[in-house]
Amino acid sequence: MSWSVQAVILGCEMVLGYVLGRVFIPYFRRIKTGKFDLYIGDRFAKDGSEPKFGGVVIMLCVIFGVVTGVIFYDSEAVLSLESREFSGRAFIALGGVLMLTAIGLLEDYVKEKKLGIGMKPLYKFFMEYLICIGVCAALRYCGGLQTAVLLPFHLGYIQFGRLFYLLYPLFMTVGINMVKVHDCAGGKTDTGADGLCAVTAVIFSAGLSSGLAAGVGSDAAQLFAVCTMGAAGGFLFWGCSPAKLYLGESGALALGGLMTAAVLLSGEYFVFLLAGAAVIVDGICAFLQYIVFKARKKLLLKGYTLHEHLQKNGHGDFAVIGIFSVISAAGAAAAIAFFIYSGKISI
Template identity: 30%
Template sequence: MDVYLLLGFGIALLVTALLIPVFIPLLKRMKFGQSIRQEGPESHMKKTGTPTMGGLVFLISIIATSILVASLAGVLNTEILILLLVLFGYGLIGFLDDFIKVVLKRNLGLTSLQKLVAQIVIAVISFFLLNEVDFDTGLMVPFTGISIDLAGIYVLFLIFWLVGFSNAVNLTDGLDGLVAGTASIAFAAFGVLAIDQQETSIALFAFTVAGALIGFLLFNKYPAKVFMGDTGSLALGGVLAMISILLKQELLLLLIGIVFVLETLSVILQVGSFKLRKKRIFKMSPIHHHFELSGWSEWKVVTVFWLVGLAAAAIALALEVL
């Protein structure tokens, strides 16, 4: 099975790395360029027009590679199909949002309500599919062996988890290579957890995603030649949450995905503080912008956040696996 894990990782990386150079000129000809928010850091204005929606490439790579390699390995099962559903569904939401903003030139894209309803629908569909694999509705407390059975309200937790992490990764996607790097670390960590649990299909999928993201990172690192857009970030967050659910390591995602958690908390604290006290806690949120405005270079912020994500994943694996 190790051969298939390496095969999935390698093929996804290679396909993404080969397709992106073809995709970038196409995006430029179609004028699918990123619009930079006026309220963002002034240094980001130079990124205006950089091709976006690059997430389409690694989503295609992940879907095709995981189906191919899982079929060869004989592990194309319901769990893989659920992961593909979430990846495709949340990716489609992101694509529609990007398309409206970039092509139709409507800056706000889908409304918050439209996004939320679509995200909930996909989460509910995935919950019903989980019932086909005799799914455990217990919520495991990391490092304790204690499981809290949520029974009928697990569906509410699942909706919250998928929607929450989908949006958390989306919020994090504000600097070149930030999400591609931190997400590849998180998926690789869950791949190791899946191997430890002998969940070969989930391990295969996780390493396939990690490979595709590293292939994308070659062109998304600073200075980025292409952005993933909501197409990529919403899909990655949703499917990362689903992997944690399938492995019954839901709460461990709070540690492995600590960068996404901190980015989201910074936004919540900033908005809450301003509404209640009319004062801001950070120079700008999400928190990666705070560090930029504090004088850190974009590359330094990204590198430090990668290292934080790597350290958190290593701690999680050391405590859970070793």
């Protein structure tokens, strides 16, 4: 996919993210407070009325980007239906992410309206896993998927065969939930650094897109990476500290789904562990905190996650974002190197 098309999608999504936030925030706030006011208040101060539902803004931007990308992807091929594999793969992945976002929207609505605590975590995990299985199965019949995982350091490939269609959806689901934890633990906005997850998604997607361009990459994966970058960047107009709109569960599931779907389409599954270094670090710290507390009834960190630990040690949102941006940038650089390496290796 040409750089000019990517630049158009990126720029339009950024503008669209700002406009959609300005339009929808009053409506989302009414769900939370019961009051409707077009004036969203001071952008650089919180008043307690800040709603969730960031997934709506993100997914509307992504839908625009994917549709635009499919239209601009070799217009002649689109008209002659020769690009059905490209458009089919893109829309299958988009459909899966939309279903994940729908789960998050329901959870956000229940919690914002204070109707209950929402669905049990195990049920949500199982539903997310089934959606991921469905996406992988559908992609199998639309151009297929690479079922071998390339390892670094000339360790070669691990061929999973049919087992891949059960194992990778599990990997996707775990990755999606790590993104949720990276945003805020338990859906509590006071445990998150405003804008952290969106900034991580921008850097992750930039690394993925650059790596796909430098190596031998999938156009569908590159489209998803660019769309994720633009949508997350557009959200930051309202989600950066101090946030006027939170990601919520819908936004976290949307970003997690987009990031894992882009990796799935790329066929280079190991890069999630590299480009998603910030998400992995935060997720591992949360897991260790849970294990240590269960075993010894002691806290390993001051917060549930590493970013919450840093906040409770006196670091502000921007300092935390800066620290994790360095981790993300290092991981993105490693992902680019891995894509270049993968282009020189064949099964």
